[in-house]
Amino acid sequence: xxxxxxxxxxxxxxxxxxxxxxxxxxxxxxxxxxxxxxxxxxxxxxxxxxxxxxxxxxxxxxxxxxxxxxxxxxxxxxxxxxxxxxxxxxxxxxxxxxxxxxxxxxxxxxxxxxxxxxxxxxxxxxxxxxxxxxxxxxxxxxxxxxxxxxxxxxxxxxxxxxxxxxxxxxxxxxxxxxxxxxxxxxxxxxxxxxxxxxxxxxxxxxxxxxxxxxxxxxxxxxxxxxxxxxxxxxxxxxxxxxxxxxxxxxxxxxxxxxxxxxxxxxxxxxxxxxxxxxxxxxxxxxxxxxxxxxxxxxxxxxxxxxxxxxxxxxxxxxxxxxxxxxxxxxxxxxxxxxxxxxxxxxxxxxxxxxxxxxxxxxxxxxxxxxxxxxxxxxxxxxxxxxxxxxxxxxxxxxxxxxxxxxxxxxxxxxxxxxxxxxxxxxxxxxxxxxxxxxxxxxxxxxxxxx
Amino acid sequence: xxxxxxxxxxxxxxxxxxxxxxxxxxxxxxxxxxxxxxxxxxxxxxxxxxxxxxxxxxxxxxxxxxxxxxxxxxxxxxxxxxxxxxxxxxxxxxxxxxxxxxxxxxxxxxxxxxxxxxxxxxxxxxxxxxxxxxxxxxxxxxxxxxxxxxxxxxxxxxxxxxxxxxxxxxxxxxxxxxxxxxxxxxxxxxxxxxxxxxxxxxxxxxxxxxxxxxxxxxxxxxxxxxxxxxxxxxxxxxxxxxxxxxxxxxxxxxxxxxxxxxxxxxxxxxxxxxxxxxxxxxxxxxxxxxxxxxxxxxxxxxxxxxxxxxxxxxxxxxxxxxxxxxxxxxxxxxxxxxxxxxx
Numbered sequence: 001x002x003x004x005x006x007x008x009x010x011x012x013x014x015x016x017x018x019x020x021x022x023x024x025x026x027x028x029x030x031x032x033x034x035x036x037x038x039x040x041x042x043x044x045x046x047x048x049x050x051x052x053x054x055x056x057x058x059x060x061x062x063x064x065x066x067x068x069x070x071x072x073x074x075x076x077x078x079x080x081x082x083x084x085x086x087x088x089x090x091x092x093x094x095x096x097x098x099x100x101x102x103x104x105x106x107x108x109x110x111x112x113x114x115x116x117x118x119x120x121x122x123x124x125x126x127x128x129x130x131x132x133x134x135x136x137x138x139x140x141x142x143x144x145x146x147x148x149x150x151x152x153x154x155x156x157x158x159x160x161x162x163x164x165x166x167x168x169x170x171x172x173x174x175x176x177x178x179x180x181x182x183x184x185x186x187x188x189x190x191x192x193x194x195x196x197x198x199x200x201x202x203x204x205x206x207x208x209x210x211x212x213x214x215x216x217x218x219x220x221x222x223x224x225x226x227x228x229x230x231x232x233x234x235x236x237x238x239x240x241x242x243x244x245x246x247x248x249x250x251x252x253x254x255x256x257x258x259x260x261x262x263x264x265x266x267x268x269x270x271x272x273x274x275x276x277x278x279x280x281x282x283x284x285x286x287x288x289x290x291x292x293x294x295x296x297x298x299x300x301x302x303x304x305x306x307x308x309x310x311x312x313x314x315x316x317x318x319x320x321x322x323x324x325x326x327x328x329x330x331x332x333x334x335x336x337x338x339x340x341x342x343x344x345x346x347x348x349x350x351x352x353x354x355x356x357x358x359x360x361x362x363x364x365x366x367x368x369x370x371x372x373x374x375x376x377x378x379x380x381x382x383x384x385x386x387x388x389x390x391x392x393x394x395x396x397x398x399x400x401x402x403x404x405x406x407x408x409x410x411x412x413x414x415x416x417x418x419x420x421x422x423x424x425x426x427x428x429x430x431x432x433x434x435x436x437x438x439x440x441x442x443x444x445x446x447x448x449x450x
Numbered sequence: 451x452x453x454x455x456x457x458x459x460x461x462x463x464x465x466x467x468x469x470x471x472x473x474x475x476x477x478x479x480x481x482x483x484x485x486x487x488x489x490x491x492x493x494x495x496x497x498x499x500x501x502x503x504x505x506x507x508x509x510x511x512x513x514x515x516x517x518x519x520x521x522x523x524x525x526x527x528x529x530x531x532x533x534x535x536x537x538x539x540x541x542x543x544x545x546x547x548x549x550x551x552x553x554x555x556x557x558x559x560x561x562x563x564x565x566x567x568x569x570x571x572x573x574x575x576x577x578x579x580x581x582x583x584x585x586x587x588x589x590x591x592x593x594x595x596x597x598x599x600x601x602x603x604x605x606x607x608x609x610x611x612x613x614x615x616x617x618x619x620x621x622x623x624x625x626x627x628x629x630x631x632x633x634x635x636x637x638x639x640x641x642x643x644x645x646x647x648x649x650x651x652x653x654x655x656x657x658x659x660x661x662x663x664x665x666x667x668x669x670x671x672x673x674x675x676x677x678x679x680x681x682x683x684x685x686x687x688x689x690x691x692x693x694x695x696x697x698x699x700x701x702x703x704x705x706x707x708x709x710x711x712x713x714x715x716x717x718x719x720x721x722x723x724x725x726x727x728x729x730x731x732x733x734x735x736x737x738x739x740x741x742x743x744x745x746x747x748x749x750x751x752x753x754x755x756x757x758x759x760x761x762x763x764x765x766x767x768x769x770x771x772x773x774x775x776x777x778x779x780x781x782x783x784x785x786x787x788x789x790x791x792x793x
Contacts, residue, residue: 056714058605234755237766241709241718244639245460245753245765249453251631268607269709276636276708278619284631303710305609319521330521340521410528413521 036366037152037449038128045100045365047072047352048129050120050144051158053108056265057136060299060344064134064158065106066337067345071352074332075102082332083353086325086381091360092353098360109135113143120144124151130365131156131355134348136264138162138211145174152449154367156351159344161263161295163214166395168437172446173367175374175394177316177354178347179427181215182435184294184314185222187400187422192312196257196290198227203255205246205270207262208235215261217435219294223259231255236266243270247277256284259292267293268303275307296403298342301415308405308415315401317343317383318418326383340413350382354389368446385424392431394443400427452623452632457750459622463639463708465746466646467493470701471719472726472738473650474694480670480733481687484573485581487588490720491595492695495564496557496702497711498599500610503553507533507546548613550707557703558696565695569688592716600713607710612638616707638707645704649697650739656693657735666690670733725773731786741784745769 040046049068052061073079077094084092096102105127107119116135123129124147132148133156135141141160148155149171157165157176161184166176192200202223206216212235220230231253236246247270250258258279262270274280274291282289293300296313319330319340329349333341341349358373359365375391384398402420409415432439471493478486510529518526534542545552572591576584611617616637623632657663669676669683676683702711709715726745730737751757752768764771776784 056605056712058600232755234758237763239718239766241715242464244463244636245457245750248456248460248634249755251634252453252456265607265712268609272609272710273708276617276619276638277634278617278636281618282631299606303607303609305611305710307609334522410518410526411520 035448035450036368038124038130039450040100040128040130040365043100044103045097046127046129047102047104047355048107048120048123048127048132049104049134049348050107050109050116050123050132051134051348052111052136053106055110055112057111060136060159060264060297060342061109061134063299063342063345064136064348067333067341067349068104068133068352070332070336071349071356072102072104075353075356079336080328080332083325083329083350083382086328087353087357088380089357089361091357097356098363098365102356105129109137109140109144111137111140113139116140117143117147120147121151124148124153129153130367133351133355134158135160136344138165138214139209141165141176142169142210145169145171149173149444149447152367152447154355154370156355158348158351159297160211161215162211163218163435164210164437166393167214167433167435168441170393170395170437170441170443172371172394172443175351175354175371175389175396177351177389177396179314179316179398179400180395181211181218181294182429182433183400183427184215185218185220186427186429187402187420188219188292188294188312188314189222189226190422190426191402191420192223192228192292193226195312197287200228200257200287200290201231201255201285202228202257202259202292203231203250203253204233204259204261205243206233206235207238207266209238211263212261214435215294216259219259219261219292221435228257236262236270238266240266241269243273244277246270247274247279250274250279251277251282251284251289254285256287257290257292259294261294263295263297264300265303267295267300271304271307271311280310296416297344298340298413298415301405302412304405309407311405312419313403313405313416315343315403315416317346318401318403318416319346319413320418321383321401321421323381323383323385325381329383346383353382354379366448368448371446385421387424390431392443393436393441397424397428399424452628453754454751455622455626456633456635457754458747459633459635459639461747461750462643462743463746464749465743466643467701467705467719467742468723468726468746469739469742470646470649471698471723472730472742473653473735474698474701475723475727476730476733476735476738477653477694477697478691479727480735481666481690482569482573482577484577485584485588486573487585487720488568488592488595489588489694489698490716490718490723491592492561492564492698492716493702493705493719494596494599494711494713494716496561496699497610497706497715498603498702499557499560499699500550500553500703500706501603501608501711503556504546504549504610507531507549507552511535544613547611550610550612550703553703553706554700557699561696561699562692564699565692566688568695569691573691574688592720596713596716603713605713607712609710610706612641612707616641642704642708646701649700653693653697654735662686662689722769725769729773729776729783731783733787734783734785737783737785745772748772 051064074082109116131154135158138160145155155174206212293313358370362369362373377389387398400422403416406417515526515528619634619636726741730741753765
């Protein structure tokens, strides 16, 4: 008999523990490489641009895509660098991101939530993208943002104006540079008061979906706060093409202002119908009847033609601004495509650069590291003046433009004019504002995925 | 009372568009037995005929204005339409302004040619195929046509205004003893209603009072017997396809100032027009017109505020709801004939 303390079982145990110990650093290394979804491994990194390429917003999607391609060129050191030259952060050097060349794939949202989720899912799972950017609808943005949160991908929203995107539907993995409905109301109301007076009666026509509801709620609150009365709010189905039966009763209601909480084709048709009915030629309550379109886009203004002349609205950005960032972007975009960029193109371009900058500052593509770098980030030189990416809700705070349809346009792009640049302080609100989900709204926790 | 009158007026122009499209649809179904899902695309092509004429009349030459700058800071390229240069700014401007009415002249031959091409090039091969095949092929054709239009004109709506003389609205309220602004109705919508009345009357008169129309009606009733009499009924039916295409096209031309044309507008009208045809009675021309106006007016009524408050969302389903009720009560539709689509 041997009194040896070594037994077969003991040797196996020791060997297993020792082996695991030796392997530990490797496990940690491998683990850190695959600790988040689609961690880039080769010499390239891929972005996913999810924009409407078919459907009624295809032209807007095309403009976003143009800007996104331009951003990729600038990130890879091609072209004149655009806003990289004016951006206050100097982390990006035009040599890709963290030494990796940037590539991109595109998806077609069709401006439908289910189609947008499907194309985003495909880009995440098949193409291995690390970030999704783009879109022209709040319904789509909320849906894709939710998907990105589940998948562990950063979502840099495109054109989405509903309060809900960074309100009750805010997500830790989602970031919005574009302004929102509350900001439109806060910026527009004082200008409307100056132009039309404090004693006005407003009639609202509102697109019956998330953006329309929050837009109407915001502009109603802002205008009532300055003395206007709200006569009625009528919800119109999104599929409506002829608004005559909704517009005809407006004059009978005693209202002297019509607020069209419509976007895109809805806005073009409702404004056209309202002008056809001669609303703007009428005198009601002893005042000239007026129309307001809280959210403008260049393509909408072009589609509405001369009907927009003299009509107030708001925008996130406009190519006519004179700051260095805007001029650099307009020059790059204009020389490449022969046209000025839209505000949806601008927000997609800026979002792409902001993501790349955050990765570089974080030194990692890990979405949680990127989110941390974006939260509370203050920057300038991107066309909107000093801007803050607020940590509490991932909403950018910056100046807002109040626009008016130009009375005597000189060319096809000269449809709107900047009436006022509303300072950022005037459009700020608390993160737990009731219109943004109140105290219950929460970002949740960042999801790195895999 | 004034609100009811207002919605009746609103329903008339909606009904006009439905009636014109449904008339063409039912004409094709009655003559050729084809369920044409590309008919909405013909309406859309008609609207883009107006856009095309507006663009042709607005063709411009470019001069450089050194005193103004473009968005890149270069000297501004100013476009001046040739017609303004040839006839002076006032007359030239007026010609451009009248591009929609002028487009009628352009649209008639174009739409007849498009109709012939569709019928001879594709649809004639599906006469003896089941209705499901016809629906699939014509729906596919509609998608191809709208994508072609999108390729050439873009996805954004294109504003195509009415002549200045028809801008603004007429105050019916004052005329009927109500207060000012209580019942107003845009001039162009009145023009559209009158125009559709003329077109509908013209089609009925053509079928009723011409030898050609008599043969077509005979063919619709009994195609085989008319063929046995030595009459080439197929050729006449092909011509009727062209006529139906022209009716849909003209409806589209005149609709352009009401809502800015976009590539998708045909699809917006297609489903509703089919409901109109079914409610009116498959193959019945008067039924299509009657149902078009009836459903247009009902749709307007359903968007009245107090009705929406009472039944939220009713404005989205009213046409389908009424269609169900009518078809339950009269399975052949309001004026449907026995034996049509009942085999």
